[in-house]
Amino acid sequence: MEHLTMSYSGHPVLKGVDLEVRSGQIIGYIGPNGAGKSTTVRILLGLQEGYGGTARLFGEDIRNAGIEYKKRIGYVPETADVYDMLTPREYLIFTGGCYGLEEKKAEQKGKLLMQQFGMDNVFDTRLSSFSKGMRQKVLIISSLLHNPDLLFFDEPLSGLDANSVLVFKEILANLAASGKTIFYSSHIMDVVEKISHRIVLLNDGQIAADGTFEELKVQNTEGSLEALFNQLTGFHQHAQIAKDFVSIVEEA
Numbered sequence: 001m002e003h004l005t006m007s008y009s010g011h012p013v014l015k016g017v018d019l020e021v022r023s024g025q026i027i028g029y030i031g032p033n034g035a036g037k038s039t040t041v042r043i044l045l046g047l048q049e050g051y052g053g054t055a056r057l058f059g060e061d062i063r064n065a066g067i068e069y070k071k072r073i074g075y076v077p078e079t080a081d082v083y084d085m086l087t088p089r090e091y092l093i094f095t096g097g098c099y100g101l102e103e104k105k106a107e108q109k110g111k112l113l114m115q116q117f118g119m120d121n122v123f124d125t126r127l128s129s130f131s132k133g134m135r136q137k138v139l140i141i142s143s144l145l146h147n148p149d150l151l152f153f154d155e156p157l158s159g160l161d162a163n164s165v166l167v168f169k170e171i172l173a174n175l176a177a178s179g180k181t182i183f184y185s186s187h188i189m190d191v192v193e194k195i196s197h198r199i200v201l202l203n204d205g206q207i208a209a210d211g212t213f214e215e216l217k218v219q220n221t222e223g224s225l226e227a228l229f230n231q232l233t234g235f236h237q238h239a240q241i242a243k244d245f246v247s248i249v250e251e252a
């Protein structure tokens with residue numbers, strides 16, 4: 001990204017984001033609510049028009065890249081509408097097809113991946129009956145079915161149980177080790193701290209910190225990424241806000 005800017009109705013949201021990412025890295029992309037993380041990701045996915053600056057993926061300016069490059073991308077959005085009336089078999093054949101996968105291939109691979117998550121018994125059950133975590137697993141599978149080189153995960157652990165979280169974190173490490181690039185956006189700081197090769201903090205539309213967790217720790221005085229996040233975003237009022245909040249709740 002070269003000097004990426006974006007405004008909504010004249011209100012600047014991205015104020016010049018410069019970032020270069022190499023393959024095989026997990027980038028923990030963090031920042032306060034409304035900082036512009038999803039906006040950046042939407043631009044890179046080719047879903048957001050009207051931005052300034054340049055976004056380059058796989059060495060090519062996405063403005064001139066057509067749609068082919070999207071086949072090399074996988075995406076798990078923060079909130080997704082799945083087609084509820086479909087079964088995972090149908091849904092994965094459909095999304096696989098959007099990425100150019102043949103029906104048989106999408107079906108076979110989808111079933112094997114569902115098996116790995118212990119869900120092959122619901123391959124033909126409608127998604128409408130799935131729990132939040134089960135849906136999330138289908139979304140994760142759908143993002144990976146076409147073996148993309150670049151992945152965008154927005155709160156991918158949402159709804160996953162502790163066992164599945166362990167598996168998924170290992171999957172991330174394996175994907176990165178095989179050369180894939182992962183943009184991992186989350187508010188769960190202890191996970192970001194542990195899995196990221198590099199942490200990029202966006203604050204008020206600009207990059208406020210960029211480095212490994214160890215590097216960021218050296219530059220700042222705080223110990224955990226959560227504390228660092230609070231320090232870098234200049235937030236120290238949590239105790240007072242919590243106190244005021246509860247006293248309003250308890251008012252007669």
Ligand SMILES: Nc1ncnc2c1ncn2[C@@H]1O[C@H](COP(=O)(O)OP(=O)(O)OP(=O)(O)O)[C@@H](O)[C@H]1O
Binds near residue numbers: 008032033034035038
């Ligand atoms: N389509 C839109 N129209 C108008 N304003 C928007 C639109 N999308 C985002 N915004 C505004 O842009 C700012 C950045 O939003 P964005 O969703 O990129 O933040 P974020 O960092 O992903 O936040 P969160 O952590 O809460 O997901 C917010 O102030 C939001 O209200």
